[in-house]
Amino acid sequence: xxxxxxxxxxxxxxxxxxxxTKDDIAAMDKxxxxxxxxxxTKDDIxxxxxxxxTKDDIAxxxxxxxTKDDIAxxxxxxxTKDDIxxxxxxxxTKDDIxxxxxxxxTKDDIxxxxxxxxTKDDVADIPLIKQAVLETLExxxxxxxIKQNLAEMxxxxxxxxxxxxxxxxxxxxxxxxxxxxxxxIRALKAR
Numbered sequence: 001x002x003x004x005x006x007x008x009x010x011x012x013x014x015x016x017x018x019x020x021t022k023d024d025i026a027a028m029d030k031x032x033x034x035x036x037x038x039x040x041t042k043d044d045i046x047x048x049x050x051x052x053x054t055k056d057d058i059a060x061x062x063x064x065x066x067t068k069d070d071i072a073x074x075x076x077x078x079x080t081k082d083d084i085x086x087x088x089x090x091x092x093t094k095d096d097i098x099x100x101x102x103x104x105x106t107k108d109d110i111x112x113x114x115x116x117x118x119t120k121d122d123v124a125d126i127p128l129i130k131q132a133v134l135e136t137l138e139x140x141x142x143x144x145x146i147k148q149n150l151a152e153m154x155x156x157x158x159x160x161x162x163x164x165x166x167x168x169x170x171x172x173x174x175x176x177x178x179x180x181x182x183x184x185i186r187a188l189k190a191r
Contacts, residue, residue, distance in 0.1 A: 005185075008178050015171055020164055028157060035150055040143050048140060051106050053133060061114060104132055 110129075 005178060005181060008174055012171060012174055012178075015167060019167060019171075020160070025161065032154065032157070039147065039150065045140060045143060048136075052104075052136065053107055053110055057107060057110060058130070058133070061110065064114065104136060
C-alpha cells in the first residue's frame, strides 16, 4: 500500500512538474494578443490591393509605351558603353529596393510617370517599378500563410488548454483518492 501511495505521489509530482502554469498561459495569451494587434487585416489587404497597379494597368502602360517611331528615336539616342557604366554605378541596391517598396507608386503616380516617359532615365526606372510590384505581391501572398499558421497555432493552444484541464481534474481525483487511502491506512493502523 505504501508503494502504491509513493507511486501516486510520484506521478502527481511528475504531472505538476510538466504542467503549464497560469503564468505560462498568460504569457501565451499576451503573445497571441500581440500577434493579433500587429497582423494585417483583410481590410488592410483590400486597401493595399485598391492602391496597387493591376496587371491590366501595367498592360495598358506597356501598350502605350513606345511606337516604332519612338523606338527608332530611342535607338538613335541609345546608351553608349559609358552610359551603361554610369547606369551600373547608379544601379539600385537592396536598400534602394526597400526604399522603393516603402514609397511604392499608386495608380496616379504611374499616370504621372507615363506623362514624363521620354528619357533614358525614365525608361531605366520601369524595370525597378515592376520588380517592386512583384515583390510586394509576394509579401501580400505571405500574409495569408501567416494568418493560417496563426489559426493553427491558436487551435493547438486550445487543445493544450483543454488537455491541461482534463489533467487537472485527474490530478484532483488522484489527490482525493490519496487522501481517502491515507485515512483508511490510519484507521487500519489505529486498530
